[in-house]
Amino acid sequence: MKQALQLKIGQQLTMTPQLQQAIRLLQLSTLDLQQEIQEALENNPLLENGEDDQDHPEADQPQSIEATEHKAAEDKKNSDSDPETTDDHQPADDWNNDIPEDLSTDSSWEDTFQHGSAPGPASGELPADYSDTSEESLQDHLDWQLNLTPMSELDQLIASAVIDGIDNEGYLRSSTEEILEHFQQSEPELFAEVEVDEIEAVLRRIQQFDPPGVGARDLGECLAIQLRQLPEDTLLLKEAINVVTHYIHLLGSHDYKALMRKARLKEPQLQEIIRLIQTLNPQPGSSIAPITAEYVVPDVIVTKQKDVWQVALNPDTAPKLRINTDYASLIKRADSSADNTYLKNHLQEARWFIKSLLSRNDTLLKVAQEIVFRQEGFLEYGEEAMKPMVLHDIAEAVEMHESTISRVTTQKFMHTPRGIFELKYFFSSHVSTSDGGAASSTAIRALIKKLIAAENPAKPLSDNKIAQLLDEQGIKVARRTIAKYREAMNIAPSNERKRLI
Numbered sequence: 001m002k003q004a005l006q007l008k009i010g011q012q013l014t015m016t017p018q019l020q021q022a023i024r025l026l027q028l029s030t031l032d033l034q035q036e037i038q039e040a041l042e043n044n045p046l047l048e049n050g051e052d053d054q055d056h057p058e059a060d061q062p063q064s065i066e067a068t069e070h071k072a073a074e075d076k077k078n079s080d081s082d083p084e085t086t087d088d089h090q091p092a093d094d095w096n097n098d099i100p101e102d103l104s105t106d107s108s109w110e111d112t113f114q115h116g117s118a119p120g121p122a123s124g125e126l127p128a129d130y131s132d133t134s135e136e137s138l139q140d141h142l143d144w145q146l147n148l149t150p151m152s153e154l155d156q157l158i159a160s161a162v163i164d165g166i167d168n169e170g171y172l173r174s175s176t177e178e179i180l181e182h183f184q185q186s187e188p189e190l191f192a193e194v195e196v197d198e199i200e201a202v203l204r205r206i207q208q209f210d211p212p213g214v215g216a217r218d219l220g221e222c223l224a225i226q227l228r229q230l231p232e233d234t235l236l237l238k239e240a241i242n243v244v245t246h247y248i249h250l251l252g253s254h255d256y257k258a259l260m261r262k263a264r265l266k267e268p269q270l271q272e273i274i275r276l277i278q279t280l281n282p283q284p285g286s287s288i289a290p291i292t293a294e295y296v297v298p299d300v301i302v303t304k305q306k307d308v309w310q311v312a313l314n315p316d317t318a319p320k321l322r323i324n325t326d327y328a329s330l331i332k333r334a335d336s337s338a339d340n341t342y343l344k345n346h347l348q349e350a351r352w353f354i355k356s357l358l359s360r361n362d363t364l365l366k367v368a369q370e371i372v373f374r375q376e377g378f379l380e381y382g383e384e385a386m387k388p389m390v391l392h393d394i395a396e397a398v399e400m401h402e403s404t405i406s407r408v409t410t411q412k413f414m415h416t417p418r419g420i421f422e423l424k425y426f427f428s429s430h431v432s433t434s435d436g437g438a439a440s441s442t443a444i445r446a447l448i449k450k451l452i453a454a455e456n457p458a459k460p461l462s463d464n465k466i467a468q469l470l471d472e473q474g475i476k477v478a479r480r481t482i483a484k485y486r487e488a489m490n491i492a493p494s495n496e497r498k499r500l501i
Contacts, residue, residue, distance in 0.1 A: 022356040026363060026404070029411035030297045030317045033360075037319060040353055046327045046343065047350040050320035138170065138214075138288045139163055145209045151202075154190070157183070158202040162215065170214040170285025171222065176200055213284035220248040226280045239265060240273045251277075254498040298415035300368040302379065309376060311369045314415070318361050321354050323347065363400070367408045370397050371426050378426070379416055383446035388430030388438050431481075433474045444470070444477060445485050452491060457499035 015023075028036060041047055142163045151159060161182070165174035176199040183191040207215040212229050216222035223244040230237060243251060243263055250259040251274075260270055281287065299317055303310050331343045371394065377385035391409075395402045409423035430438035451469055455461045461469075463482040470477050486493075 018352045018356070021352060022359050023407070025356050025360050027407040027410060030299055030413075033317070034319075037321070037357075040350075041321075044346050044350050044353070046324045046346045047321055047353065048324045050322040136288065138166065138168055138285045141288045142166065142206070142209055142214070146206075149205065151205075154194070155198075155202050155205075158199055159206055162199075162203055162206055166215060166285070168285050169283045170211065170216070170288075172203070172215050172217050175217070176203060211281070211284040211287050213281060216284075219282055220244045222282065222284065223248070223277060223280050226284075227276075234276070236269060236273050236276065239263065239269065240276050243273055244277065254496055256498075296413050296420055298413045298420050299364060300412075300414050302368075302372055302414060302416045304379075304417065309372050309379060311365065311372050313361055313365055318357070321350075321357065323350055323354075363404070364408055364412065366398050367394060367400075367405060368414060368423065370394050371414075371423060375426050379418065382418065384443050384450070386426075386428065386440040386442040386446070388440040389427050390429070391427060431475060431477060433476070439475050441485070444475060445489060447473075447475070448482065448485055449489060449491070452486075452497070455497075457497070460494040460497040462494045 025033065025036065041049060143160075146156070146159050146163065149159075158179070161179050162172065162174075165172050165179065167173055176196050180191070180194060180196055180199050183194070203215060207213075207225050209215070213222040213226045216225055224241050227234075227237060227241050227244065243259070243265075247259050247263055250256075250262070256267075256270060259265070260267065263270075265273070297317055298314055301312050301314055303312075327343060328347060331347060332340055371389075372379065374387060374389055374393070377387060391402045391405045395405045398405075409427070412423045413420050414423055425442075428440045428442040431441060431444060433439050447470060448466060451461060451466055463479045463486065466482050467477055467479045470482075483493075491497075
């Protein structure tokens with residue numbers, strides 16, 4: 001086989017760095033975009049926030065190179081000649097000269113120095129407006145109570161191990177046998193004669209701590225601990241303790257007939273017991289354990305003005321950036337020095353970044369406007385009026401690729417009078433109707449939820465019955481599809497939704 005060199009001319013599409021940056025910014029969420037903008041402002045001196053115009057009106061007025069260099073030289077000269085000057089160019093040591101030689105014995109500091117700064121807090125003291133933002137964990141809350149409980153040193157060690165085994169929901173996830181085995185392996189001399197009963201005794205002490213129900217090993221024990229702390233004259237208290245201790249599985253499966261037969265209860269008594277149990281907390285630790293709140297910042301805001309739905313970008317998520325005119329004026333065309341090249345490169349990067357942000361905002365606004373136009377029924381009447389819509393529909397309307405629409409609608413949120421929704425929420429598959437039309441799967445989920453909310457708790461609707469009711473409304477949905485939608489909405493099956501009250 002003979003080797004040879006050949007010249008070939010061809011064309012191919014390549015992604016420029018500017019296009020890569022635009023695509024990357026397009027798929028960023030609001031929080032990630034704000035972090036990206038902050039990093040760009042810190043790393044690029046020719047990029048600045050345009051929202052500072054009101055505070056610095058002179059920022060829009062470019063200065064000449066000579067004026068800029070003269071100002072820098074003056075600042076350097078002042079800093080070199082007097083490094084310890086204060087804000088009003090007075091030497092720091094000159095305040096000693098203002099102290100009068102003779103002070104009367106009954107004079108105060110404020111009588112002599114009227115313009116002194118306010119005295120700070122004394123050493124070891126906190127200012128009046130100080131607030132401790134640290135959150136107390138469940139373990140901290142239990143340790144605090146343990147320190148106030150008189151116990152022997154051995155019981156203190158056992159109690160600390162028990163508290164360490166309690167999770168944020170308030171349940172003990174380690175058995176007493178495992179706790180004892182751990183101590184016998186780590187400290188065999190001290191725990192050689194300790195038995196499981198002593199671990200159980202310490203555990204019962206901790207189960208009397210706040211919050212009620214903490215330290216339980218299962219749901220039945222948790223509810224029983226809370227019931228035992230109620231007043232003794234509580235109606236059907238003993239019967240309720242018996243139910244949660246021995247028949248919690250029947251109560252969970254809503255097998256009320258078997259429960260009434262085994263616990264020897266009548267239906268009115270069981271109804272009263274269920275009411276009592278519903279007042280208890282199945283997760284006692286949640287009232288103490290800190291909960292981190294997560295906030296969603298909408299990218300677009302939808303409002304109705306004069307019977308017309310208006311879409312606008314959230315100004316808080318789209319800050320105005322601009323080129324720093326002071327640094328840009330220092331760039332010289334024919335200069336190839338390192339400093340001038342540095343400024344040129346950063347100027348180009350700043351322009352690309354601003355252009356990519358504008359492109360992202362325009363694309364996001366265009367897609368959001370098309371979604372609102374197609375889903376006005378949802379904004380007017382709710383989920384039941386949601387129309388079926390896929391990515392291809394929006395891509396064809398705005399003349400973009402489906403991948404671009406997918407990037408725009410991922411982790412982007414819309415604020416509407418009905419709440420805040422991710423843009424992905426408005427897309428759903430369609431289900432054929434008897435009249436030849438189509439219904440959105442989101443609308444079908446809303447109908448299912450509405451039917452279940454209006455059902456008789458004693459005789460809940462089965463999936464087959466829900467499918468029949470939807471068929472009467474002209475929507476043909478299979479029973480397995482109903483089950484899939486119901487599970488997606490975290491709705492239990494009919495046998496678990498059965499209630500006596």
